[in-house]
Amino acid sequence: MTKRGEKMQADVLGVLRRHPHPLSAYDVLRELRAAHPKIAPPTIYNALEALTKRGHVHRIESLKAYIACQCDSHEHASILSICDDCGKVEERVAPDLLDRLSGILGETGFAPQRHVIEVRGVCAACGPG
Amino acid sequence: MTKRGEKMQADVLGVLRRHPHPLSAYDVLRELRAAHPKIAPPTIYNALEALTKRGHVHRIESLKAYIACQCDSHEHASILSICDDCGKVEERVAPDLLDRLSGILGETGFAPQRHVIEVRGVCAACGPG
DNA sequence: CCACTTACTTTATAACATAAAGCTTATTTG
DNA sequence: CAAATAAGCTTTATGTTATAAAGTAAGTGG
Numbered sequence: 596m597t598k599r600g601e602k603m604q605a606d607v608l609g610v611l612r613r614h615p616h617p618l619s620a621y622d623v624l625r626e627l628r629a630a631h632p633k634i635a636p637p638t639i640y641n642a643l644e645a646l647t648k649r650g651h652v653h654r655i656e657s658l659k660a661y662i663a664c665q666c667d668s669h670e671h672a673s674i675l676s677i678c679d680d681c682g683k684v685e686e687r688v689a690p691d692l693l694d695r696l697s698g699i700l701g702e703t704g705f706a707p708q709r710h711v712i713e714v715r716g717v718c719a720a721c722g723p724g
Numbered sequence: 725m726t727k728r729g730e731k732m733q734a735d736v737l738g739v740l741r742r743h744p745h746p747l748s749a750y751d752v753l754r755e756l757r758a759a760h761p762k763i764a765p766p767t768i769y770n771a772l773e774a775l776t777k778r779g780h781v782h783r784i785e786s787l788k789a790y791i792a793c794q795c796d797s798h799e800h801a802s803i804l805s806i807c808d809d810c811g812k813v814e815e816r817v818a819p820d821l822l823d824r825l826s827g828i829l830g831e832t833g834f835a836p837q838r839h840v841i842e843v844r845g846v847c848a849a850c851g852p853g
Numbered sequence: 854c855c856a857c858t859t860a861c862t863t864t865a866t867a868a869c870a871t872a873a874a875g876c877t878t879a880t881t882t883g
Numbered sequence: 884c885a886a887a888t889a890a891g892c893t894t895t896a897t898g899t900t901a902t903a904a905a906g907t908a909a910g911t912g913g
Contacts, residue, residue, distance in 0.1 A: 674825070679837070687828060691824075692824050692828070700816070700845070703847075704848025705843075709845070711842040712840070713839075715836070716829070716836040716837040
């Protein structure tokens with residue numbers, strides 16, 4: 596049943612992979628309209644949702660934008676650093692940090708399901724020499 | 725100079741403080757229109773921005789919503805746990821975790837300026853008994 | 854091959870956010 | 884103290900992001 600959507604998901608992922616920087620859903624839409632003039636926002640959001648759920652795409656909440664996962668495995672929660680100067684986003688993994696986070700929240704019985712960890716700042720290239 | 729806005733900021737903060745759960749900017753707007761029928765979105769966003777900058781209000785990126793700071797001091801970056809069942813948000817502080825985060829990102833020369841740490845999940849009250 | 858189920862797409866609209874211009878209040882200057 | 888100037892809040896208008904609901908086509912079982 597899940598065959599029709601796969602083509603669209605592949606197209607959306609392709610667009611995201613071709614860009615080093617985050618794209619909004621409407622950026623992706625505009626790009627795909629070149630090939631498929633008739634597609635509409637929900638088609639993009641639908642594909643983005645499926646890709647996000649599978650870990651192939653990350654939504655950057657603080658930018659309202661999306662980026663292809665840069666890792667080989669897509670199972671882990673990730674830490675995103677975002678340069679407010681050049682827009683570069685880097686992805687990192689730190690299981691011990693997530694454990695610590697779960698530990699802190701677990702004290703009150705909170706059961707984590709999804710982590711949003713985004714750090715805005717200035718990357719090495721843009722920072723003071 | 726900065727006297728006119730203070731009234732509006734106090735009103736906005738008052739609304740947020742009266743509610744235990746996150747409110748969207750438009751939720752706040754609707755509530756304040758009862759008293760001031762003429763106010764418009766930018767007035768709210770303007771007040772929210774000032775309050776956020778001073779740490780009295782936090783924007784929850786993953787909910788596109790705002791909540792009054794629950795702490796006494798407003799200087800620290802905070803960790804927000806969000807129950808997807810009842811909507812309850814709790815705020816926590818963990819300097820060691822932030823240090824670890826800065827350490828990880830500092831390895832590549834990234835200089836953090838603002839942290840977004842939100843954990844979605846299920847709180848103790850809503851979780852499996 | 855036809856009826857049924859599933860889920861993707863389309864249409865339409867809702868929710869969130871901000872640019873630019875205008876106005877009001879505070880401050881500076883003569 | 885009055886007029887000029889500066890600062891920033893508010894209004895108007897619009898742009899961007901996201902989704903509800905209905906429609907349609909693809910896959911599935913009889």
